[in-house]
Amino acid sequence: MKMYGNWRSAAAFRVRIALNLKGIPCEETFIDLDAGDQHAPEFRRINPQGAVPALFDGDGPPLTQSLAILDYLEETHPDVPLLPAEPRARARARSLAQVVACDTHPLYVPRVRTYLMDAYGLPKERMLDFVRHAFETGLKVLETRLSTEDGTGRYCQGDRVSHADLCLVSLYVGTGIFGVDTQAYPTVRRIAETCLAEDAFARAHPLRQPGAPA
Amino acid sequence: MKMYGNWRSAAAFRVRIALNLKGIPCEETFIDLDAGDQHAPEFRRINPQGAVPALFDGDGPPLTQSLAILDYLEETHPDVPLLPAEPRARARARSLAQVVACDTHPLYVPRVRTYLMDAYGLPKERMLDFVRHAFETGLKVLETRLSTEDGTGRYCQGDRVSHADLCLVSLYVGTGIFGVDTQAYPTVRRIAETCLAEDAFARAHPLRQPGAPA
The missing domain is CATH 1.20.1050.10 (Glutathione S-transferase Yfyf (Class Pi); Chain A, domain 2)
Structure with a gap:
């Protein structure tokens, strides 16, 4: 997988932990939020919201919003569960x-x-x-x-x-x-x-x- | 089910729609947010966050946070699905x-x-x-x-x-x-x-x- 993130982003941090716990290799590209790179046209084409994280999993469009990504990872990589069963x-x-x-x-x-x-x-x-x-x-x-x-x-x-x-x-x-x-x-x-x-x-x-x- | 809500609450509104779509009967008690009733000790015992909605489904403690409630309803009442399968x-x-x-x-x-x-x-x-x-x-x-x-x-x-x-x-x-x-x-x-x-x-x-x- 590939992810656009940032060192400080709390939302990217959550997803990074989940990827580590589930043992999913992911290459992270770091967007400089202080320099405003999230608002650059190239990044807006990736995520119109101008926010990280944006996760690429194969050929589809990027996945956005950290909680939605966590649920997606849970559904596609259930082996190390990060939600209880009940x-x-x-x-x-x-x-x-x-x-x-x-x-x-x-x-x-x-x-x-x-x-x-x-x-x-x-x-x-x-x-x-x-x-x-x-x-x-x-x-x-x-x-x-x-x-x-x-x-x-x-x-x-x-x-x-x-x-x-x-x-x-x-x-x-x-x-x-x-x-x-x-x-x-x-x-x-x-x-x-x-x-x-x-x-x-x-x-x-x-x-x-x-x-x-x- | 029983729910504590409020006429204006966007979060209670979401849950109310899901209950209607899934055909789940629910009795709603309306908390007066303008009067600050969500901060009253009796309500804080129901939801320490002092926020609506809080949903009671049987004997357990109240369910809180609208998105968590929507996922719970999806998992326990899947017959009218409100999320795609893929x-x-x-x-x-x-x-x-x-x-x-x-x-x-x-x-x-x-x-x-x-x-x-x-x-x-x-x-x-x-x-x-x-x-x-x-x-x-x-x-x-x-x-x-x-x-x-x-x-x-x-x-x-x-x-x-x-x-x-x-x-x-x-x-x-x-x-x-x-x-x-x-x-x-x-x-x-x-x-x-x-x-x-x-x-x-x-x-x-x-x-x-x-x-x-x-």
């Missing part, structure tokens, strides 16, 4: 994943940060209040759910890695990049650190990708 | 759904609108610039994809209703509520109007639910 457990894993991928991450992507500074004239530090508020809102929901719901185990859903963990880790690593304190979220930290100690997660880490700061 | 087509339907449910809708939910006004002191009309920008960004991506990609048919993905249409319609109805002009998005309009002419969509329409303005 429908309620699947639904809980997906729900936790979506707290990150729907309700939290989209609030701090580059285009939102840029809009807040350009349209409202907010200085960077004030704009970052919005970003940190988004992180903290998501982290609070995750901590409450993970620390009180029966389904939690070694990982977000029981004792096997699922889409929920891929998303959780992508948020957790972002707290470092944006300077968000995670002390108040011990269950989130425990699960994220458990994952990051594993090779498939560690190799996918943003700071180990080309273009990342040393 | 993995690439499924991935495209899900990707289009996520342009709405991940990248667009979370930007204009009540808590974001409130934050922009309270933390940045923006008057309502200036805050709505952000909302309209979110709608227009999502609509542009959808129009470009739906008008150029081979997969589009009578509906977003081919000639059968899928999760992509449920999400598209939830966004389209929101353009009316927030005063967003849809003239520039003819393919979005065609598909949304096709859906809304059908009984399962029409009965689920926000303005036909209790609590909606006359």
Whole structure:
């Protein structure tokens, strides 16, 4: 497979972990989001949304949206499952994943940060209040759910890695990049650190990708 | 089944359409989001995120997050399928759904609108610039994809209703509520109007639910 990604992208990170866990070889091309390369006409022809990841699997058009890609990989490469078999457990894993991928991450992507500074004239530090508020809102929901719901185990859903963990880790690593304190979220930290100690997660880490700061 | 929803909620609307299409009886309790009832302790015990929808299916804990609920209904009530059978087509339907449910809708939910006004002191009309920008960004991506990609048919993905249409319609109805002009998005309009002419969509329409303005 081939993927267009970026060292910092939380969405590309999730897909990279899934590819590693499933043992699917993938060549990643890194798009420079800070230079705006995602808006270049050549890339817009690949993904009209101007966003990463975009995954090529054979001859068809690129696959986009990280959660859709995760489900596609699950359906086409089921051998290392990343969702439980039982429908309620699947639904809980997906729900936790979506707290990150729907309700939290989209609030701090580059285009939102840029809009807040350009349209409202907010200085960077004030704009970052919005970003940190988004992180903290998501982290609070995750901590409450993970620390009180029966389904939690070694990982977000029981004792096997699922889409929920891929998303959780992508948020957790972002707290470092944006300077968000995670002390108040011990269950989130425990699960994220458990994952990051594993090779498939560690190799996918943003700071180990080309273009990342040393 | 039982669902906690709200007349205006785009996420509850999607689930309501799926329940109608699949012929699953469901009793809906309407939470007053404007009065802040989603933050009341009684509701936080149901969904710690303080968000709708929350769906009860039998004795288990509530199911949350609209896309996770749609997948759960698909897995437990497959008779009226709302995703195609072929993995690439499924991935495209899900990707289009996520342009709405991940990248667009979370930007204009009540808590974001409130934050922009309270933390940045923006008057309502200036805050709505952000909302309209979110709608227009999502609509542009959808129009470009739906008008150029081979997969589009009578509906977003081919000639059968899928999760992509449920999400598209939830966004389209929101353009009316927030005063967003849809003239520039003819393919979005065609598909949304096709859906809304059908009984399962029409009965689920926000303005036909209790609590909606006359």
